[in-house]
Amino acid sequence: MKRIGVLTSGGDSPGMNAAIRAVVRKAIFHNLEVYGIYYGYAGLISGDIKKLEIGSVGDIIHRGGTMLYTARCEEFKTLEGQKKGIEQLKKFGIEALVVIGGDGSFQGAKKLTEHGFPTIGVPGTIDNDIPGTDFTIGFDTALNTVIDAVDKIRDTATSHERTYVIEVMGRDAGDIALWAGLADGAESILIPEDDFSMDDIIDRLEKGHKRGKKHSIIVVAEGCGSGVEIGKTIEERTKLDTRVTVLGHIQRGGSPTASDRVLASRLGAYAVELLLDGEAGKMVGIEKNQLVSHDIDEALSRKHTIDLNMYKLSKELSI
Template sequence: MKKIGVLTSGGDAPGMNAAIRAIVRTGIYHDLKVFGIQRGYTGLLHGEIKEMHIASVGDIIHRGGTILKTSRCEEMKTEAGINKAIGILEKNEIDGLIVIGGDGSFQGVNQLGRGNIKVMGIPGTIDNDLAYTDYTIGFDTAVNTVLDSISKIRDTSMSHEKVTIIEVMGRHCGDIALYAGLAGGAESILVPEEQYEVKKICEKMLQGRKRGKAHNIIMLAEGRGSAAELQKEILNTTGIESRVTVLGYLQRGGVPTAVDRILASRMGAMAVNLLIEGKSNRAIGIKDNHLINIDIMEALMKRKIFDQEMYNLSQILSI
């Protein structure tokens, strides 16, 4: 192992820069040459590869986004694209590749592992939707960003005695809504993993009004449905008007929390060390605060288990 490459792929996540920094500096510490690949798999297919040095990753641990830029690449879903990527890596004499991204990015890692290049996957996505790991890089920051927004929205919601529906990201995973909703004291949390009845939400709102609570926060995960449709249903059922706030890409940006910086640093260093040991096709994760590494295909096949206990607690505490 003499040369390794690193790229970020798919949606950006706070903490990706901390992982890049750890990879570059751990690699250099072990006398490896480290190359940064710009714009994810798209940049790889265009040969956008540049050697990185210690100074290349100075003052980035606290920055959101990714200095390497990122993209989604349809060409990498084709046999021709995979073969082209392997050829470019071999031409540049890169022995190992570390990819930071979500499940789509890991699919690419798995395919690239067919060649002679050793590959590692680091989970970088705010959605926390990879089942093999307790947490992904960027999730904690996203939850805290949403929590800060809840606090601000609650002030105006209370002042105007309004119901506010806050729609958050997460695709088909409700973890952002669940964690932020529980921490933010939301009255209702709607996630893809659980069915809900508008009637029951409305009953809870009306019961609250009877005891003098005139405002409500409803957390809605994007994979559960449309905030605008829910707004209409609440109005038709209760006659109560509600406001909608869609946080959108706000959740992907911002300064990464200490949790995400440390997690990213640990995972980045482990990925390099595993490559040095000759390992390949591994996905780095964390379980019970201990780093793990498992076969990438196994990681992709695992089914995400929803935290029912936490969801039930949120229901109890929001009566």
């Protein structure tokens, strides 16, 4: 093997640049040429591909987002789109590919491998919803962004004696909501992995108010419904002054934490090692702080799970 490619796909996450840097420099260390594919699978189809040198990835380890940019590509979900992508890879002499992204990106990597093109997936998504790894690149940074925001909101909640509903990202996975809610001492945490009862939320708020509690924080994963509507229901039923904050895409940005930089560096380099060892159709991950790899098929066939013991703990500590 003499030449590999790297792309980022789907939603961006802090630490993707650190992963790109690791792929490029690890490959060059082993005398491989590296080509960056811009705008994900869309750029692969259009041939937006350029050679990367050591200096191409200098001064990016601390930057959020992705220097290769990213885009979603419906065309690549089709056989014709996949064949176009492989034609471009052959045109540039690229013999293997590292794909950094989430489950949708891994679906594309799986298809390339099925067509006989060696591909390794690196999990980059703030949702932490990829089976086969304890943590995904970007989760820790997004989590700390939410915690910082909730800390600030708590200050004004205390000053005005208000209840605050804070909606965070997590359409299908409640990791951000659960970890941030537990870290910030939220009174209630709503996650898509478990049913919630408005009666229970109201009861907890009213009990707290009766014992003299002046403010409350409720963290809602977006997959549980609209934070605005939940806030309206709370105010109508409790008559407590209630405000809603939807954090939105602020959670995807920012300089990656040390944890995400180290994780991205380890996973990116490990992906190159697997390609050099002749592996394909694998994803890299970290379990109990050890690097691991799994067949992408296996990872995609499993359902993401959340630590419900942490969820139970959050309820016990917020009495």
